[in-house]
Amino acid sequence: MEKVRIGIIGIGGMGTSHAKNIVAGKVPNAELTAVCDINAERLEWAKQSFGDRVQRFDQADAFFQSQAFDAVLVATTHYDHPGLAIQALNYGYHTLIEKPAGVYTKAVREMNEVAQQSDKVFAIMYNQRTNPVYQKLKDLIDSGELGDLKRSIWIITNWYRPQSYYDAGGWRATWSGEGGGVLLNQDPHQLDLWQWMYGMPKRVRAFMSFGKYHNIEVEDDVTAYVEYENGATGLFVTTTGEAPGTNRLEVSGDRGKVVIEDDKLTFWRLRVSEREFNREFKGGFGSPECWKCEIPTPGDNSQHIGIMNDWVNAILHGTKLIAPGVEGIKGLTISNAMHLSAWTDSWVDIPFDEDLFYEKLKERIDQSTFKKNVHNVTLDVSGTH
Structure with a gap:
């Protein structure tokens, strides 16, 4: 061939x-x-x-x-x-x-x-995943340059959409047509990158508003807190109702922190790890020596x-x-867990109860303003994002 x-x-x-x-x-x-x-x-x-x-x-x-x-x-x-x-x-x-x-x-x-x-x-x-900025952060994490991970915070609120965007497609922003809002349409990339670089959380607690800023039935404002097996925590904040918005990812480890914003990667690198400094420093007030490094991210963002x-x-x-393709389930797992947490007003462990999630989703599908059989693979194949 x-x-x-x-x-x-x-x-x-x-x-x-x-x-x-x-x-x-x-x-x-x-x-x-x-x-x-x-x-x-x-x-x-x-x-x-x-x-x-x-x-x-x-x-x-x-x-x-x-x-x-x-x-x-x-x-x-x-x-x-x-x-x-x-x-x-x-x-x-x-x-x-x-x-x-x-x-x-x-x-x-x-x-x-x-x-x-x-x-x-x-x-x-x-x-x-082709973006050299995120590839470099993954490299810094995988290589141990950041040390043991402590916290990640992603504020991704530059997804602003006016009402006319939602009005342009009858299936859009409906439970039966699209299956969700900002998490299903705009944020799959960020949720994938989050787990690709940082790993999968063990549990989630999410808070959502449905149709807070728009006349829609799905979520357009989300704040979610996650915890990881090693004790690290994460925060994910997203919306389509803020202008101007922010796209800022901060990842902290015991050897410093990395911030990605405006397509630039900045690494505040500790000369010794925070845990080592904490054990050995005897001077009362003090903190590890820190170097601010602008990390080059060469490569084609294709x-x-x-x-x-x-x-x-x-x-x-x-x-x-x-x-x-098989890795697509990972970001969706986080998204589904966030929805289930908001719907049940409780913590959700990962892996979660998939049958319960589908039951809760089906309730919303049945009440959706967009009526279509979502179980048939011969659905409308003219979708846009």
């Missing part, structure tokens, strides 16, 4: 962007050969944009049966991701899914089981194109994925 033939299912906002990037040659070892969408206007756009060199399908089954491609990129509404990925893998296609991995972990766990039994390359569009090239290279050459 010299080039990977790609079919995209869902050519709304993200699917359209991916299609344009492939056709523009930004993924050199791939070619776009098919698209699928139930929206006739989107298929007409594909015809006008790509002509007959790209096949068009209006039904998922016909798309998968066509064998017009080697690999599938799933860029649909959230509930569809696990079911369509399972179909793609079962038909023998390499598969890349958009974020989030799904809405609830039970469905994503089933998807992962299918992927692990398959010999196909399965990836997820966690494009923030984002979506980087993930697609990474996936294609793994298909062609067997290289290791930067964002394996």
Whole structure:
């Protein structure tokens, strides 16, 4: 195989962007050969944009049966991701899914089981993993440069969205259409990065407001506190209702702290660890010697194109994925635990009761203003993010 033939299912906002990037040659070892969408206007756009060199399908089954491609990129509404990925893998296609991995972990766990039994390359569009700033912080943590971790605080409030954003799509910001709000739409990348760099928490206590700043039924303001096995703690604050917002991540360990803000990484490095200083210093008031270091983060922040090239290279050459699809369940686990904590007004341990989560979600789906059968994988495949 010299080039990977790609079919995209869902050519709304993200699917359209991916299609344009492939056709523009930004993924050199791939070619776009098919698209699928139930929206006739989107298929007409594909015809006008790509002509007959790209096949068009209006039904998922016909798309998968066509064998017009080697690999599938799933860029649909959230509930569809696990079911369509399972179909793609079962038909023998390499598969890349958009974020989030799904809405609830039970469905994503089933998807992962299918992927692990398959010999196909399965990836997820966690494009923030290509950012050299976060890669460097992960390196500092993994190498022990920060020492034993103590605390992380992520304030990610620069997701401002006006009411018109939500009004533009009937499925958006509804329990039955999207499955959640800021945590499911805007924050999957940050929740993934949080666990990718820092690890999974052992329990969560979250506080949420639903429709606090907008006329929506899902969460648009979240403050969550987490605890880790080693005693470290974390705080995650997010909203779509603040302007101007902040994107600031601070991670503290016993050898200093790192702050990422404005795409810059600053390391306040202790000459000796705080724990060692605490044991040995006898002078009363004092603190460890600290050096402020501006850490260079060279490299290409290739984002979506980087993930697609990474996936294609793994298909062609067997290289290791930067964002394996099976890891999508981790950030979603944190998100689901946050929702369950808010819904039950209590602490939630990880792993949590997936049946209870789905029961609580189903209650909200049944009361949702957007009525659609969310259990059928032939849902609307024209989702945008």
